Amino acid sequence: MALRGRAWLDRFQAGCAALATRIRGARLPESGWRRGAVLFLGGATAVAVTLVLAVVYHVRFDGDNLPDHEAFSRFELPSVGRIYDANGRPLIEMAEQYRHLTPYEGIPPIVRSALLAAEDKNFFTHSGVDYTAFARVVCKLRVRTLLGRLTKLGWRNAANSAAIFPQGGSTITQQVVRGYFLKKVTDEENSDQLRHRQIPARALSAVIGARTVNMMFRKLEEIRLSLWIERTMEARFGSKRRAKEEILARYASLVYMGHGQYGLARAAEYYFGKPLSTFTMEDADKAALLAGTTKSARTYAPDSQPTERVSYRRDQILGLMVARAYLTPEQADRARKRPIVTVAPVKAKTIVVSAVVESVLDELKVLRADLDENDLQQGRVQVYTTVDARVQEISNEALEHGLLQYERRHPASSGLIQGSVVVLRNSDGAILAETGGRQFYKGRRSAYSDFNRVTKSLRQPGSAMKSLVYLAAFRSGRFDLETMVPDEPISVPNGEGQEPKRISNYDGQFKGMIPLRLALAESRNTVAIWIAGQIGMNSILETSQKLGIRTPLRSYVTTALGASEVNLRELSNAYRTIASGIVSQPRMIRKIVLDSGEEMPEVGRGPHPAGIDGRALSLIQEGLRSAVRIPSGTAHALESYGLPFAVMGKTGTTNEFRDALFVGSTYGVEGITVAVRIGFDDNRSMGQAETGGRVALPVVREILLGVYREKLVGPAPRFPGEMEQRISTYLSDGESGPDQVATGPDHTASEEHPQAP
Known part of the structure; x- marks a missing residue:
């Protein structure tokens, strides 16, 4: 298909070149200006059509410079790596983005309905891009901003660098592509620095501003990759329906939900104190709140003191769910009447395990040279240790008490004296x-x-x-x-x-x-x-x-x-x-589990006489x-x-x-x-x-x-x-002799303090 599209485009461009040659060679009499104007407009139209067709070819058929999709297809989103104690208790979570990966089956129907109503009603029918949304986007063009930009051609200030195109209109697939494949590009687009050096980009930048050009080029790439990833996922999973389900699962796990939480599952526990999998029809209000947060966590996240905008957004989504027949009007009314109640985030008592983490990372390098801290922070590895969280807590507190006793004797050293503790199991050095x-x-x-x-x-x-x-x-x-x-x-x-x-x-x-x-x-x-x-x-x-x-x-x-x-x-x-x-050499790691489910066995670490x-x-x-x-x-x-x-x-x-x-x-x-x-x-x-x-x-x-x-x-x-x-x-028998020095709890009898020669 790509080859046929390229051949057709080449023939069209050749025709346009011939037309341009005729225009240049035409000898117009002074009375033929009207004919010249027509030819000029025709040439300009041909150039414009050529550009449009080039864009269409790039978006629909160009297979060059596509990103690697394997990790995405395998659902390898950055997740949470954990270090567990000997009893399976998490000692620490390590992540750049705190999320739970949620398969499609783990998204309750009421939550799916809220997402589709709020973000992409045609998700299961379009091919990655909803062309019916284009008209809505065009109607929202900031025409006044565009006219102001044209009247101040070449100026660079806050007014003329404002975005001309509105936000919105993206499908769920486009949002996934933007968040997974184009995150860096998206993060860099909101500036007056042009990110593309092609001649068309520079020319457009002079007219509509670098920020808008950056957004346009990113949007084109977003559309191209959305169409591509839908085709790729359909080929991998065997049907369009299954591909869509997989993409929706990635969206539900990828989207930022505020307060450092990523994905609907983390957000459900953070805001409402309940697992996402437990949501039912009676939780329509909460599902609508989660769906609303996906649009803008800063604006619509249901914090402890939700704003009117949060309530308005929830009610708006409930109305959309009624319009799409996901809810009855009665169910939506009941959901609107429920107050927005969020739970206070529970800060579990944390045990200081700084040295444990450092030792785990050191030991991980020895056991698997291909694994490091980044693998833990991406959730690609879970580490199970020999450390007992209860023994660790006792050790931490005992050291603090000992340092405090010393500081009471030496107040000037308060906060400066340091210490360390290690507890080993005798049988194997754990x-x-x-x-x-x-x-x-x-x-x-x-x-x-x-x-x-x-x-x-x-x-x-x-x-x-x-x-x-x-x-x-x-x-x-x-x-x-x-x-x-x-x-x-x-x-x-x-x-x-x-x-x-x-x-x-x-x-x-x-x-x-x-x-x-x-x-x-x-x-x-x-x-x-x-x-x-x-x-x-x-x-x-x-x-x-x-x-x-x-x-x-x-x-x-x-x-x-x-x-x-x-x-x-x-x-x-x-x-x-x-x-x-x-x-036996002291050890801390007893098991490593990769995200594939593979367990790394211990090798050559057995104790011996x-x-x-x-x-x-x-x-x-x-x-x-x-x-x-x-x-x-x-x-x-x-x-x-x-x-x-x-x-x-x-x-x-x-x-x-x-x-x-x-x-x-x-x-x-x-x-x-x-x-x-x-x-x-x-x-x-x-x-x-x-x-x-x-x-x-x-x-x-x-x-x-x-x-x-x-x-x-x-x-x-x-x-x-x-x-x-x-x-x-x-x-x-009294073998200690009559002249021994008795020793109480606070001193020793006879310790020298050596120094090497």
Whole structure:
């Protein structure tokens, strides 16, 4: 058809050229001016007809530069991407346009009727363009504006750039084409900058203005694409009726309905608090309001205080529905009498999941290189995570409470101190909660583009590193918890030409020969350095890798005191491995569902045994449990607070009290691990005596209490009875010695703050 149309147009243009040649060659006598005028008018008419036919050919037959229709045909409109928690609860919606995709069958008959009455009564009969509407549009031409433009030819001001052609007259198909295929063109047309550089466009611009020319050319393309998409959809779906139904469904899902809502389904829930699918004949008033909003959401959206224009538009559409026999006059009268009642938008309590979103996006890139944030925002992907929204909320609140307690001691730091939390499931490293910072910081609410202090912040772990040192010692076979070790002055190299660095304990005391159990519980720095010298740093670094530490640690001996930097997720995972004996990298995504319905399976992420002998694991578990139960232990505050279940853990405080940490675990594969770090982003000191036991431990305690009180992860597992009995025997025998320093909830007994040479 296109080839035949082009051949016909070529023949017509050749005839017009011959006519123009005759006109140019004609020798007119002075008395033949009338004949010349006729020839001139004839030539002008021929040119005009040629232009009209060229336009008709372009609109009806030109198949060049057509857009890709596949996504449209598959109903792939931008939708809402969601990140779900472990229980299928949406944690966050991500979208550029918030809409629900509604198939034709999901549009109730009363809503279809209202749409057709308001927007396109001949929708199911025309071929994409309703030519009967052209006369109505011509009658609405702004003739005065056109005449004013002609009298001020060449001027450019607000008056002469006003639009000459009225709005309206577009079919539903044209509106769909405008909103889907020509959105950018439509957004750019309302300006005095001409968007088309062809000679006819520039000539017309001088007469009727660039804005009007932009609109004319866009309208021509809109008509061309409307005819094309109707033919394309009919070929794809097998009949004109089915094609029309599919186009109407896309219109109902695409149209903007105000307040950031797209599509009738979102609008029905937003304005009326009910699903679109539940609309019946008794909802004719609401259907008319929705149909009215499609014309102009700014003018006709049924807000909480609807204007007279909203009521007028509703009643007008109800009248049109009667005229089209969609409603009886009685039904329309009842609908008009109903007051316009909208629901107040319900703002569901939101949980801050900024760090979760950031981690999901990072993990998504690793799992599927072809998927990114844009796919979520377009609704092409739904992500299901291991995060439990209830655990996340408990973690968020606990961190805020801990920061508030610190701020009460240091009012000048209010709003500046920062923190992070991660909660892991022991059995497989699943992340149950991740908080990358406080909920409000520097005057604004946290966002997923913010710095995630769980994964992005590399900071010293302080004495929390000592657990890895002691585990390496137990792996060597040369030590157990009853081994006597020296708590005595010791020095370490401090760089070439420097005096050796003297290592001291937090309390400034040395206790001589003490059981290794006590040295671990009280976090004696001198003992950790001595053990590192006995077993070698390579042994400690190897053990760290077996526990899941991926960040390279320096081989300095002060790494035994936490001088090398790690992120909080790595540190928590090491403790999780200690608690369970299972190696698994922390993970957050458990399932990805594409918009096609395809589910992406997990690959190669199964947990496996740590490869650490059971004796060594049992000894470090008992040692960390002792740190809680021994009165002088740095984690004894957990026992002092009366925690109703058994926990093991270790504090960490870095050089000059810059960071305070605590990592606590319940026992075995059935337990969980919670890690907290608190400090300033600029690495300033938090102040004297602001240790891990004082600042971070209360946050861990609140999280553990909340999670187990709400029974979110099952009952807290017990430690082996023989392990608890050995600790009880140690306590009853008085092996801690008479000169031990008792430790209350707000301080630790003996934490050094390491610094690398």
